[in-house]
Amino acid sequence: MAAKASRWLQRLQKNAAELTVHPLRIGVTGLSRAGKTTFVTSLINQLENYQRGLLARRAPFDRLVSVRWQREGVERPFPYLEALQALQADPPHWPRSTADMSRVVIDLQFRQSGLRAGLGNRHVRLEIIDYPGEWLLDLPLLQLDYGQWCEQISAWLAESPRRELAGDLLEQLQAIDPLQPCDPQQLHVLQQQWVAFLHRCRNEAGLVRNQPGRFLLPGEGVAADMLDFIPLPTVNRHTHAEEGSWWQQCQARFCFYRDFLVRGFYQQHFSRLDRQLLLVDMLAPLDAGQPALHDLKQALEAVLGSFRYASDSWLRRWFNPQISRLALCATKVDQVAPAQQRAVLRCLEDLLTDSLAEVRHGGVQVQGFPLAAIRAARSEGDTLVAGLAGTSGFVRYQPGSVPEHLPLDLAVSGPGLPELRPPPGLHRNEPFAHYRMDDLLVWMLEGRV
Ligand SMILES: Nc1nc2c(ncn2[C@@H]2O[C@H](COP(=O)(O)OP(=O)(O)OP(=O)(O)O)[C@@H](O)[C@H]2O)c(=O)[nH]1
Ligand SMILES: [Mg+2]
Structure with a gap:
């Protein structure tokens, strides 16, 4: 009798666990051309192909049992298929520029581990909101x-x-x-x-x-x-x-x-986010020089103003934001040699030292990632091989060096990079080659699965 009751209770708990949906709302932002659309496309692709990509061996994705990208009923849906079409074209090209916010909903079922192993799967609903960072530049207008x-x-x-x-x-x-x-x-x-x-x-x-x-x-x-x-x-x-x-x-x-x-x-979107990714193309301004770096610093400081939640901040009083983790991503680092990718992130962190300290001080965990959503360049020895945008051939090039740190006056010379087109052979049902998308996803889900 007791055994039957306990089995019944276990089944009840299992059903309850499977019916409970744990939402995780992730904001993806960055200034125009930062790499948002390409990033979200790659993120869906990595999740859809989790069994074969780098994610397969990383906890908690080694317990992932199913992934469903919701195609219907999502308001302002992210144009995933359209982006794939561009990337799979011959020759491939990058997804077109976007000018509005968009949403992605992905349901993930994880097998539970340890003491919860018998309790059925844990259902996490990722809601990704991709919005222009320029909208955050308007934050100071509120005051x-x-x-x-x-x-x-x-x-x-x-x-x-x-x-x-x-x-x-x-x-x-x-x-x-x-x-x-x-x-x-x-x-x-x-x-x-x-x-x-x-x-x-x-x-x-x-x-x-x-x-x-x-x-x-x-x-x-x-x-x-x-x-x-x-x-x-x-x-x-x-x-x-x-x-x-x-x-x-x-x-x-x-x-x-x-x-x-x-x-x-x-009020509508921002105050509901749990995690935030801030994507920054650091390489183009490094190449453009001092005025561009100076302006990028000002703009990103204004953007980061939206993530300062110290107890006395007006943002906390007005909107009660929930963001607890902020990933600062230096994007497109496949354009430089692998040994230089961390230096790109370091330069970005140098640019934002004070603002990042403010964000951390408000209780938000910040982690940097030198990221490439899609590797457009292949490294061979100390050179890179890639296709140039607007052409069909390939070039071998040696990127100039990225400084180890940014000087205070921001006077640097950048690596002088060509504009690349996406790599050939991308397909929806194969994981795209990338740099550190797996690290980023693991960090985003930590504590939620
Ligand atoms: N090499 C490389 N280039 C990238 C990558 N991601 C984006 N790019 C380049 O950056 C450009 C802008 O990328 P998008 O993903 O459209 O950036 P976005 O932030 O959505 O841009 P907007 O929609 O215009 O605001 C692309 O057209 C590519 O040229 C990447 O992972 N690697
Ligand atoms: Mg876009």
Whole structure:
């Protein structure tokens, strides 16, 4: 009788364990071109092929019994099949650039070990949210009013290279009297010019602090006319004007942008994340030189501001964020020799020393990974062999060296890297060759399986 009751209890516990879903929400972010789409594609591929890739021998994946990528019922689904199509084309090419957030849901069933071995499988639901890091650059706006924002933009416009890139737009903006009635058509034209200026900042000078972030990456569901506002250099925090004035029109839309788009994103998505991956292409700015590195530092410091949760921080009070682990990933390190990959990560950590200390101080564990989601280059001796983007042949090259550490003035010469295309022969049902995707996944799941 007792044996029967205990078997019954065990079966009940097993059913309960299998029915309970343990969610793990992972945010993936990075500035434009950081490698997010390629990373998420490789991550799904590694999980789908866990039995044959490097994951097969790593705990807890050695206890993984099934993986299901949810194809239906996911809001704003990540374009996995589209990305695979690009990578499997002949010649292969990289997935196209994305401009909005997207989601992936993957169900994982793990066999339990030790005392829980008889209790059935543990069901972990990975929810991955890929969103543009540029959206985090808007975080400081939450603490500014329109006048303070105008003051800040004026200070940025006073310095090179923004001053030169703005050209006569700066004079046009200075000519506007904020107290006069607003001309909606002129406002629209100026807003378009501001967007074009932000594109120049990003594309010509490699600058990354481009505000408002959603002027470059609006995302879905934002009415275009709500983005019709511009910074006015003649406005400061004391300016005030009547209904219908330039000041009033711009400040009302700025407030909508700040309170609904920026704050809404934090409330809806960001505050629910358990883990965060921050992807950074450190190699391109190392090659571009000092101004690009300087701007990357500023931008990433602003991004990392979203992960500072010290008990006295306003972010903790407003959003009560749950992120407990942050992976800082230097991406695309397959482009340099394996012996230099750790130096790329070290340079990135040097760039962010103070901000990382702040993040850790707020109780978030931070770990760095020199990562390649997909190895495009094969190393042979001290050279690399890879296909160049836009061609069909292969080249053998020797990358220049990556400094062991970044000097304080950020004056370095980069390794001078060519742009590569994806390797041939990628297939959905074969694990892609990578660097350290397995280490990263193990770290992300630690303590949750
Ligand atoms: N060698 C190498 N190049 C990569 C890798 N991942 C990305 N790249 C390169 O980086 C570019 C940008 O990668 P994406 O994955 O599109 O980056 P993203 O962050 O999604 O970019 P946006 O959608 O434009 O914001 C690709 O087109 C490739 O040229 C990698 O693992 N290895
Ligand atoms: Mg993308």
